[in-house]
Amino acid sequence: MTQITGAQAIVQCLIEENATTVFGYPGGAVIDLYDELIRSPAIKHILVRHEQAAVHAADGYARVSGQVGVALLTSGPGATNGVTGIATAYLDSIPLVILTGQVPTAMIGNDAFQEVDIVGITRPCTKHNYLVKNKEDLIPTIREAFYLARTGRPGPVLVDLPKDIMKALVTPQEPAVIRLANYRPTHEPLMEHIAAACRLILEAHRPVLYVGGGVVLSDAHRELFELATKLDIPVTTTLMALGAFPGTHSLCMGMLGMHGTYTANMAVAESDLLISVGARFDDRVTGKLDSFAPRARIIHIDIDPTSISKNVKVDVPIVSDCRKALAAMNTWFNNEQQISLDREKDKHRPWFDQIRQWNEKHPLAYRDEGNEVIKPQYVVEMIDRLTNGEAIIATEVGQHQMWAAQFYRFNQPRHFLTSGGLGTMGYGFPAAIGAKMVHPDKTVIDIAGDASIQMNIQELATARQYRCPVKIAILNNRFLGMVRQWQELFYEKRYSSTEMDVAPDFVALAEAYGAVGLRATRKSEVEDVIKEALRVDNTVLMDFQISREEGVYPMVPAGKATTEMLLV
Incomplete structure (x- = not known):
């Protein structure tokens, strides 16, 4: 049988696993794999602007599609930049395969340029991980990784790929039923x-x-x-x-x-x-x-x-x-x-x-303060109404996340993407891009805070490059909102390092990337801004300047019973 390179074998495995979309960022350790990807029309590669965003985008792709998401990262800082995304997926049980580049096997352990023990680093936040040391193990390992990611309790699986393994010649292998001696998840109930x-x-x-x-x-x-x-x-x-x-x-x-x-x-x-x-x-x-x-x-x-x-x-x-x-x-x-x-x-x-x-x-409620003040709950309610509750909603983490959960009425599964277990700021926007790759005809909106959106705002370039018309609704209170709320309630309003008074002009920033920027400063402007954003076939960033010290209620204080709620 004709031999192929390890990089070619990886691409064939991806096609075999129906992993037709890969999110990543190139580097020297994975250049051979990238050289094969560009020659494979069956796989679409999405170039992000930060490796954390690659993993979040693959995560969003997996949550919406129900398939295994794939991220491709280079060695060293490329791999470590992805760790937050891996931990996010691990705590929410999201099926991912993360492929990381590694220095050649002979150089492992010698502190080579851009070498890091990513297997050791990610052991606590992956379902399983591998370092491929022998070329004969490459194809079975890739197949095992997908099997482990999707079966039982799903989760992220990392495969670390030394550069010489991707260059080596390997013999293709026919797919076989995967049976692992110590891994037999129970699917059928007693x-x-x-x-x-x-x-x-x-x-x-x-x-x-x-x-x-x-x-x-x-x-x-x-x-x-x-x-x-x-x-x-x-x-x-x-x-x-x-x-x-x-x-x-x-x-x-x-x-x-x-x-x-x-x-x-x-x-x-x-x-x-x-x-x-x-x-x-x-x-x-x-x-x-x-x-x-x-x-x-x-x-x-x-x-x-x-x-x-x-x-x-x-x-x-x-x-x-x-x-x-x-x-x-x-x-x-x-x-x-x-x-x-x-x-x-x-x-x-x-x-x-x-x-x-x-x-x-005690229904879910908030105090309306008239036409001059934008209440964040009202913005979410208006998004719900104008999308008929059918949009895919992603969120960052904070007050806006909770307002989205409370006031957008989700009627379908796989339409809400958020970091639940780890609480990762910066998750929502790249996850929304991943979701849009699955459903290009659906409305996808990232509901964000002005602090969270800045964690991965560089992905505006990714959205624009791939003509990905996701919408971003920033609930802008110029605070690190959820921490501020705790400081208000339990720390006598000592707002220590939560004021965000120095911030970009989000409208101008969107326009600098070639996206559309819109702003609302009064309640009466909210509906028109959302309608315009939904009408435009482009990435749109909406800046809603909301009531600064609005809180999320009900709220159960830490250490209290769930019946001891603070109410509006």
Whole structure:
């Protein structure tokens, strides 16, 4: 069989894995691979302006498409610049393969130019990583990396590629079924656990479905909808699960946790059964642990057995892919002929009366201060209305992220991209570019803060180079907003290093890159600015100069129970 170079073999593996879009930045250690990419019309390479953005863009691509995202980085600083993006994907369980260049194998360990132990650096924030030392291992390693990234609990996998391995001649290998001795994720639920969970649901009078990002990752939204509507069970979602259940549906209580709705937090606290699907009981959700769902028995569905009973003790553990577990539960209820679904719904009516009272008492709200002041919540509501709730929304991290989560009503999965676990400022804009590469015909908007957007604002050049008409809505309060809010509430308004009074003219900066810049300083200008941004076939940056000291509410202070909310 004709031999090919290692670089050619990598390109063939990418095509074989349907990785037709790669985000990266070239350098000497990966120049051979770049030379092959330019000769491969099957793969589109997106040249970013910073390696962190390459990984975030691949992350956004993966979240929207459901496929494995790919980033290509050179050695040394190219690889280390990508670490924040890798950690972001790891904590949110996003399937990525990161290819990094490395110095030739004979020079590893000699402090060669642009050498760094990226395998050692990323070991804590990857699902797995490899250093390819033998050319015979190259093709199996690339295939294993994709398999590991997408199966079980997804996550980023890094492959470090010495320069001589990419130059070496290798023999192509036919694809084979991958079997790893110590890696056998459980996808199918045990039916006795399914039956136990279903019987608990039948016994409950105040059940709540607590839905996490695993439902999105496993494409289980249809099965979730069937279960919730079949039995009339109210639903609350984590930040990572927004859109997994329609935000406009009568059963939806919105997000729970630190900045969740009053209704969702109270319902969880008073529930007698909590059905957790694809969630990990994060501290931002639970608040004070011994006060979280104190009256509830707990069912926990998760593909990762280490997540079950890790933070909260559960009564029925179900280790399974979320979609398969929910499908099994729906089948169980369909097959139990003696069950009256109408009777089950009637049993929940007092519970829904209570939920309705909570919602009427403390709905999501904000104080309107007239036409001269732009409230950030109003901007998000207007974006929701003018896009019919159908846009793909990315966010950076901070107050704007929470306002987007609260006031944009997500009705579809894979339409909300945000850094949940790591809380990475600078994530949203490159992620939006990645999302736009998947769905060029969809509206993609990055809702940003004036501080966060500056973390990766150089990607305006990337968006312009690839004619990627993403829209950026900056909620500009000239503060590092979320930290400022904490300083206001808990540090007697000592605004230490959170004022951002020196900032670029965002409109002029957009125009300098060849994009469109728009600005609103009054409430009456907001609608027209958004309409113009949606009309223009170009990258658009909207600068909304919002009320400076607006806060995100409800808010659960650190160390408090989720029922101890600060309200508007």
